[in-house]
Amino acid sequence: MEAKVLDTKGKATSDKVTLSDSIYAIEPNDHAIYLDVKQYLANQRQGTHKSKERADISGSTRKIKKQKGTGTARAGSIKSPIFRGGGRAFGPRPRNYRFKLNTKLKRVARRSALSLKAKEESIYVLDGLRFDTPKTKEFISVLTALKLENEKVLFVVGNDSDNAYKAAKNLKNTKVVSADSLNTYDVLNARKVVIAKDAVDVIEKILN
Structure with a gap:
């Protein structure tokens, strides 16, 4: 499929690019997308959550009342979860949420996400996104020219666009990623994708 190339003023240039059908026009695999997004979100989790269990509580270790004859349930420790100030039963412990996915499946997921955006006509191709200085004002002017100032936008750039990263850093609904770090979550989380x-x-x- 062919796509028009826009300049930073939002006007179509005479140039066109061919977007591979094997990436932008496949039948989306919903399950692959689900797994890739699940892995991405799992990898963002720190897994440092921890609550104090009875072994972590400071308190007396004596038996708080006699075993029999009180008419109530037997109790051996003030640190038991059933008492106020006691440890939590089955509380969260530090853990690693990461899990492995095959590279082939991740490629299918990314191709599926891009195909969904292409089907929605939400993919734009930009002539270039290079700034002499990392000014947010200049980035906003590009968004305005493309009529995307009120949209959640993902910009996919080459590896030599440091100023573009810095210029978009303060923009809430705009994210800039390099082409080699493109992921399924970012593609689906954006309303428009500018490549x-x-x-x-x-x-x-x-x-491919």
């Missing part, structure tokens, strides 16, 4: 012309070949090289 720099120099990033198209990088994406095809990785996902």
Whole structure:
């Protein structure tokens, strides 16, 4: 499929790029998308949650009342979870939420996400996204020219766009990623995907 190349003023240039059908026009695999997004979100979790169990509580170890004859249930420790100030029963413990996915499946998921966006006509190809200085004002002018200032937008750029990263850092609904770190979650989380012309070949090289 062919796509028009836009400049930073939002106007179509005479240039066109061919987007590979094997990436932008496949039948989306919903389960692959689900697994890849699940892994991405799991990898964001720190897993440092911890509550104090009875072994972690400071308190007396004496038996708080005699075993029999009180008319109530037997109790051996003030640190028991049934008492106020006692340890928590079955509380969260530090753990690693990461899990493995095959590279082939992750490629299918990314191709499926891009195909969904292409089907919705939500993919734009930009001639370039290079700034001499990392100014947010200049980035906003690009968004305005593309009529995307009120949208959640993902910009996919080449590897030499440090100023673009910095310029978009303070923009709430805009994210800039390099083509080699493109992931399924970011594609689906955005309403529109803007791909720099120099990033198209990088994406095809990785996902084909």
